[in-house]
Amino acid sequence: MGWTRIFAALVVGLTLFGASPAQAQDEPEPTGITVLDDTDVAQPDSEIVRDDETSDTIQGIRRNLLLIAGLSGVGLLVFVWHTSPSRRFRIATERARAQAVPRD
Numbered sequence: 774m775g776w777t778r779i780f781a782a783l784v785v786g787l788t789l790f791g792a793s794p795a796q797a798q799d800e801p802e803p804t805g806i807t808v809l810d811d812t813d814v815a816q817p818d819s820e821i822v823r824d825d826e827t828s829d830t831i832q833g834i835r836r837n838l839l840l841i842a843g844l845s846g847v848g849l850l851v852f853v854w855h856t857s858p859s860r861r862f863r864i865a866t867e868r869a870r871a872q873a874v875p876r877d
Contacts, residue, residue, distance in 0.1 A: 780851075784844050 854860065 780848065784848055787844060788841055
């Protein structure tokens with residue numbers, strides 16, 4: 774029973790660490806005012822800007838969610854295996870047979 778508590782604590786700890794609100798917050802963007810001269814024509818930039826920081830943040834969140842899903846899936850499989858009625862019946866039958874056999 775001790776390993777199940779350790780496993781549950783590990784899953785809860787990783788879930789809370791991976792989904793903490795502090796990691797989901799963006800850094801504040803600097804505020805400023807852009808002043809255009811009367812001679813400048815106000816045209817938007819036509820360049821495509823690649824934002825690697827946002828992409829890295831999204832990939833980190835995706836990895837955390839996949840880790841949580843994987844741990845939850847493994848935990849579910851262990852739980853189903855451990856509580857399977859046929860397995861528990863087989864183990865109880867083996868224990869009953871072992872206790873019924875007279876030992877010399």
